[in-house]
Structure formats: structure tokens, C-alpha cells
Amino acid sequence: MEALSANYKNHLDQLKAAIQASDLLSTYLEDESDELYKAMIEAFEPHILELYNLVADKNPLQLVALEKELLDPGFEGLFLPKILGYSVLRGEIDNNYKYKRPQDHFKAILNAICESTNFDLIKTRIGQTVQIGFALSSDIWLTNFMEQLTNKKVKSFLNVQKVDKFRDLAQRKIGYESYKRQFQNQNFLTADFPTNISELKVLGSSLITFLSYRANWKFDNTNILPALDKLIANESLHNDPDFLEVIMITGMFYDVNESAQKIISSIFDKLRKEEENFENKYFQHLLRMYKSSVEITPDADKRMSKIINKKINDGVSAYYNLMDVVHTKGYVHEDTIKLVKEYYDQNKGVSIENECLREGIFGYCASFLNNLDAQSYTEYFEINKVFVSYINTFFNQKFNQNIKDLSMNYINTLLAVYTDKRGRDYQDIKKFVTNTFLDLGFKSEKELAELFKTKK
Numbered sequence: 001m002e003a004l005s006a007n008y009k010n011h012l013d014q015l016k017a018a019i020q021a022s023d024l025l026s027t028y029l030e031d032e033s034d035e036l037y038k039a040m041i042e043a044f045e046p047h048i049l050e051l052y053n054l055v056a057d058k059n060p061l062q063l064v065a066l067e068k069e070l071l072d073p074g075f076e077g078l079f080l081p082k083i084l085g086y087s088v089l090r091g092e093i094d095n096n097y098k099y100k101r102p103q104d105h106f107k108a109i110l111n112a113i114c115e116s117t118n119f120d121l122i123k124t125r126i127g128q129t130v131q132i133g134f135a136l137s138s139d140i141w142l143t144n145f146m147e148q149l150t151n152k153k154v155k156s157f158l159n160v161q162k163v164d165k166f167r168d169l170a171q172r173k174i175g176y177e178s179y180k181r182q183f184q185n186q187n188f189l190t191a192d193f194p195t196n197i198s199e200l201k202v203l204g205s206s207l208i209t210f211l212s213y214r215a216n217w218k219f220d221n222t223n224i225l226p227a228l229d230k231l232i233a234n235e236s237l238h239n240d241p242d243f244l245e246v247i248m249i250t251g252m253f254y255d256v257n258e259s260a261q262k263i264i265s266s267i268f269d270k271l272r273k274e275e276e277n278f279e280n281k282y283f284q285h286l287l288r289m290y291k292s293s294v295e296i297t298p299d300a301d302k303r304m305s306k307i308i309n310k311k312i313n314d315g316v317s318a319y320y321n322l323m324d325v326v327h328t329k330g331y332v333h334e335d336t337i338k339l340v341k342e343y344y345d346q347n348k349g350v351s352i353e354n355e356c357l358r359e360g361i362f363g364y365c366a367s368f369l370n371n372l373d374a375q376s377y378t379e380y381f382e383i384n385k386v387f388v389s390y391i392n393t394f395f396n397q398k399f400n401q402n403i404k405d406l407s408m409n410y411i412n413t414l415l416a417v418y419t420d421k422r423g424r425d426y427q428d429i430k431k432f433v434t435n436t437f438l439d440l441g442f443k444s445e446k447e448l449a450e451l452f453k454t455k456k
Contacts, residue, residue: 001192002227004055004065011051012066016074019044025076037121041078048079056187059223060214063190064105071112080116081125084109086188088133089180092206097172099136101202106133107145114154123157130158132179135166189213193227197240204242208249212294215253225256232260238267245285251307252300265307272312279315283352290359298327301360318343319353323360331364332386341393358399361390365403369410374417377425380410381432388440404442415451 004012019025024043028036048070055066067083087106091099110130113122134142142162149155165171191210194200214221228250237243247264250256256264271278290296305320305327322343329336340357347354365387372379387403411433418425430452437443443451 001064001190002059002061004062004069005059008051008055008059008062008066009069012069015044015047015051016072019076019078020074032121034121037118040076045079045082048075049082052079052082053187057219060187060190060210060219061193061224061227063188067105067109071109073116077113077116077118077122080109080113080122081129084113084126084133085129085183086186088129088136089183090189090206091136092209093136093176096169097136097176098138099141102141103133103137110145114149114151114158119154127161128179130161131163131166132175134158134162135172135175187217187219193231194237195234196236200237200240200242204246208245211246211249211253212289212292215249215300216294221254225254228254228256229260232256232263238263238270241281243267244271244281245288248282248285248289248304249294252296252304253294261307265309268307268316269309269312272309272314272316280352282316283319283356286356287352287359290356290363296360296363298364302327315353319356322357326360326364331361332383337386337389337393340390344393354394358394358396361394362399362402365390366406369406372410374414377414377429380407384436391440400441404440407437407442411451421452 019040022040022043024036024040028040052063052066055062063086067086070079070083084106087103087109091103091106092101094100110133113119113126116122137145146155146158149158163175166175189210191207192199192203193207194203214224231237232247232250247267251261251264275281286296301320301323305324308316308320310317310321322339325339326336331337331340340361344354344357365383368383369380384407387407391400391403411429414429415426418429420426433443433451434448438445438448
């Protein structure tokens, strides 16, 4: 984590001074009414949120430092419910939906709330957050936390938040996932960068989550590049298996300096020559990335292809030599389709290399069709021929289903736009879908009749 920059600290100090000098606070202190505290929330929290979003976008490694500043009583507990939620969701959980490590930052924020003179008003905004945070924490952590509290009113409130149903794994999972969805469009992730093997073992998974998130949402990552450069240059981490996925994500998505790029390439060279079963490990990581929320774009493939030493004759080189053709000639080109088939046939149908290839090709198909407007539906008629070529090449049920779902989403969009059943557009779409989808096995005759049936 990084210290908070002086400009952000000055901005916070100005906000704190404005809160303390405000007539709203002065009036609130006289009668401490709910309405006046809500007025303070409406007046000042948007300004805090604006600063928070700026730091989260540009300097995410400073987020914890920013949140610690907000624990100052001078902010009157404003925005604490929000960062309490962020701290709950940042914690890494295991398959049992329990925190892998004690959450000290969650504890610090909750302590600040408990000690706030405005606790009675803040507590109305944190019930669900505390319930989830407690559910994910260990019994020992909870016991230790509760024992250090002295205020009976606070203790009574927190005891109520220990919900019995969350002792059940299934209920805990439901509660956590439901709570998480409330924050799905909010940017609050940060990470610690490990400096040794021991820290990498503990922090590696969270770092990968952070790097994947930042890459997927196309943030300006300029200010985390120095930390990445330093991480890559740390020779003590290079031989650890957990470092492989870190350098894969870094190589694909981050503009690290030239020295770091060379180091990544040299690490790959060493692993490819010396580590047994490296190819399988590499493609396992790549497949996991394909199946995660991160989008492996053509640019990401091109970056990795430049890093991969093609002079080493192995499966990794073969894969990226093929992907170079896919990216240069395009996945719709006849030469590309032919080479994809040759590569695919050389590997076993269920091989992990082929699975990665299918995911990569489907990504192209999805990117095209998801960005095709309804007025350009004739382009879909043409691209469908390419889809069919890959369906015949891969002969894979999952790929077929993905293409089917992708196509149906687009067809449903078209039918929502072209509603005149006597119109030429509607008739062209109906004719194409009726003939093509039946041949491909996407729809039965009965299902097609239902799709185009006039609704009464």
C-alpha cells in the first residue's frame, strides 16, 4: 500500500474543515436529530465520494490510506458505512465462505464507528454490512472483537448482527453474493504487493484479482506501473509457481517498462526449459483467465506473443504462432480457418490448448455480434458462415451452445426492432433463421414456429 499523496490529503483537510465550520453541524449538535444528520450526509458525502472515486481510479494503492484518514472524528462518521462495506468485500474468502486472514482494516473501521459520538445514527446504515462481515469472520475473531468493547449499547447492537442462519454454508454464500451485487459497479479494490515468497503465498491471489479487475475495466494504470516494475524485478519471486499467473496478467495487460518486459520473457524462457509440465500449467492459467471476468482481447494476445520467445519449439510457441495469424489476417479469413483446423486436429479434441483456442475464437465471435447494430443484420447473415466453419472444426457441444446463445440474443434484438411481420426486414430475418437454425440444430421446427408466431 502507498501513503496518501499530499494533494489528496489537503483536499480531505479542506472537506473536514468545511464540515466542522458548517451551519448544518452546528445546528445538528444542538438537537442531534436524524433529519439534520441526513442533511449532513446529503451535503458532504457526495464530495467525499468524488474524491474517493478519483483516488480509486488513479491511485488505487492509496485507498487504504485514504480510508484511514476518514476515521478522523472530524468527519463526524460520514462515509464510514461505505468504506466499511468496501473493507468487508476486499477480504479474500475460502471455499467455506470464511476469510482466509483476519480483517484488521474492517476491525479498525468498525471500531471507529463504535467509538463515534454519532454511533446511534451511523448504526442504521451498517446492519447488513456488519452481518456479512461477522458471518465471514472466525468465531475467535468475533469473540476477541466483542471482548474489547466496553459500551453496552454498542455491544448489544453488534450482538444482534451475529445472524444464526449464516452459520450454514449455503446461507452464508447466498448472503455474501447478494450483498456483493450491491457493489458490483463501484471501484474500491486495492492490493498489497508482496516483497518475498512468504508474502506472495499470502497476497498472491488477492493481487491477481486486483490486476485482473484493473485490466478488465480499462482503468488508467499509470500509477501502479512502478509497483509492478518493482515486483517483476524482484528475483526472489521468479521461481515460485504462484508468480506465473502474475506475470501472465502483467504481460498481457500492463505497459511495464522495457526492462520488466525482458525479465518476464526471461522468466518464461527459464520455466519453459526447466520446469516439468510447464505447457500444461501455462494453459491451465490461460484457460482460467478466459473463464474469468477479464477479457483477453487481441491486444492482450499480441502483447503476450511479443514476450514469448518463438525460438523455443514448444506448445506455447505453436499456440502464439497461430494466434499471430488470427490477429493479422483475422478470424474470418479462409487461411486462418484452415490453420485453426490444422492446429486443432494436431491436438486431442479435449486438450487444454484446444479449449483455450475455442475460447479465443468465441471471444472474437462474441465481440463482433455484441457490437453489431440491428440495422446491420445482413452482416450477421454473412458472419454466420464463419461461425458454421468453426462449429464444424471444433465439433464441441459447449462451443455450439455458446454460439447458439450469442446468435439468439442478437435475433431477439432484431425481432424487438423489426415488428412489422409483413415488412421485408422481418421476412428476411425469418427466412434466414428458419433455414439456418434448423440445419444447425439450434431450434426445432416447433420452436421456430413458436418464435415467429403472431402473439394474440
